[in-house]
Amino acid sequence: MLYEELLQASKPRFDEFFGNVPIFENQFCWNEFNEQCYDLLYTNNSYDNLATVAGAKESIDGMKQMCCKCGKYFVPKRNESIPKYDVILGQQMEEELMQFLQDKLGTVVCRGDLENRSYPDCKVLKKDGTVAAYFEVKYHAAPFVYSVRFTGRECYEGRLG
Numbered sequence: 001m002l003y004e005e006l007l008q009a010s011k012p013r014f015d016e017f018f019g020n021v022p023i024f025e026n027q028f029c030w031n032e033f034n035e036q037c038y039d040l041l042y043t044n045n046s047y048d049n050l051a052t053v054a055g056a057k058e059s060i061d062g063m064k065q066m067c068c069k070c071g072k073y074f075v076p077k078r079n080e081s082i083p084k085y086d087v088i089l090g091q092q093m094e095e096e097l098m099q100f101l102q103d104k105l106g107t108v109v110c111r112g113d114l115e116n117r118s119y120p121d122c123k124v125l126k127k128d129g130t131v132a133a134y135f136e137v138k139y140h141a142a143p144f145v146y147s148v149r150f151t152g153r154e155c156y157e158g159r160l161g
Contacts, residue, residue, distance in 0.1 A: 001030070002104070003030060004030050005100070005104075006096070006097065006100050007028060007029065007030060009096065009099070009100050009103075010028070010093075010096040010100070011028075013092065013095075013096055014028055014092070014096075017089075017092055024069075024070065024073050024074070025069065026066070033060070033061075033062055033066070036060045037056065037060060037063070040055075040056055040059065040060060041056060041154075041156050050154065051154075052148075052154060053067065053148065053154055053155060053156065070145060071145045071146070074145055075145055075146070086138075086139050089139045090137050090138060090139035093137045093139055094121060094122055094136065094137045097122075097135075097137060098110065098122055101124060105124065107124065107125055107126065107127060107132075108124075108125040108129075109122065109123070109124050109125070110122070110123060110125070111123075112131075112134050113134075119134050120134040120135055120136035121135075121136035121137075122134065122135050122136055122137075123135075144157075
């Protein structure tokens with residue numbers, strides 16, 4: 001799986017970056033538990049019938065316990081957050097993803113639209129130098145653990161608005 005390859009390729013950078021910072025137990029890893037969550041919450045999910053975390057807690061072994069640990073780990077962290085930490089970490093992840101895609105695709109992947117910044121942060125170039133795609137990475141140092149209580153949106157949806 002490409003995601004596992006990306007994690008392996010990124011390991012040295014992330015080990016150094018997080019050398020003095022504890023990370024959550026299943027952050028930057030892939031295992032059977034992660035695969036079950038991914039399948040339920042993304043692969044087999046639909047806009048018309050959105051999977052809920054409450055439903056996942058009932059259908060995935062260990063999900064209740066993981067959600068409890070997640071809340072205890074991340075909620076205090078958000079209250080103690082360092083300004084722009086999410087941006088700095090997102091940039092680390094962008095750099096790794098850019099290098100990974102460049103190695104996999106055998107093409108140039110670089111910063112995008114440095115002049116007026118109206119496009120996403122990164123771009124993939126075709127062999128002729130034209131843009132094939134733009135992308136950017138957004139990272140939240142703490143998931144929106146209790147968002148469903150306040151917004152009706154599930155924590156895994158990635159953003160509140």
